[in-house]
Amino acid sequence: MYAIWLPMLPGDSRGEWDKSVLGDPRVVQFWDGQRVVGRWLADRHNIDIGYPGPVVWDAFLLFNREARWGRPPTNLLTSGFPVIGDSANLKARLTPLL
Numbered sequence: 340m341y342a343i344w345l346p347m348l349p350g351d352s353r354g355e356w357d358k359s360v361l362g363d364p365r366v367v368q369f370w371d372g373q374r375v376v377g378r379w380l381a382d383r384h385n386i387d388i389g390y391p392g393p394v395v396w397d398a399f400l401l402f403n404r405e406a407r408w409g410r411p412p413t414n415l416l417t418s419g420f421p422v423i424g425d426s427a428n429l430k431a432r433l434t435p436l437l
Contacts, residue, residue: 342368345377347396386411388418397421399429 342361346352353370361368371377379385380395390398398420406414417432419425 340366342366343371343376344368345371345374345394345396347374347377347394384410386415388415388420390420395420399425401429401432 340361340363344356353372356370358368369376374394374396377394377396380388380398380400381390381393386400388395388398388400398418399422400418401416402412403414403416406412417428419428422429
């Protein structure tokens with residue numbers, strides 16, 4: 340699993356980033372201070388998850404094992420935002436994969 344952290348709220352900084360939030364060793368975490376990934380995901384030409392803003396954040400995208408990061412990425416199982424607000428969707432799609 341990959342987690343990408345973006346500075347979106349006042350006070351967000353790499354120095355204040357708490358990596359223990361997703362402390363599972365299977366999670367690879369990245370800091371995206373320039374919001375490159377967030378802007379890429381917001382561009383409907385790359386992937387269309389219906390996100391309403393210019394930078395995707397507080398969102399999840401779940402892909403199956405056959406996913407390939409082309410243009411567009413393939414095999415998207417589900418996506419949602421905000422994460423807490425759509426956590427039932429994430430749990431429903433993730434649980435059968437565990």
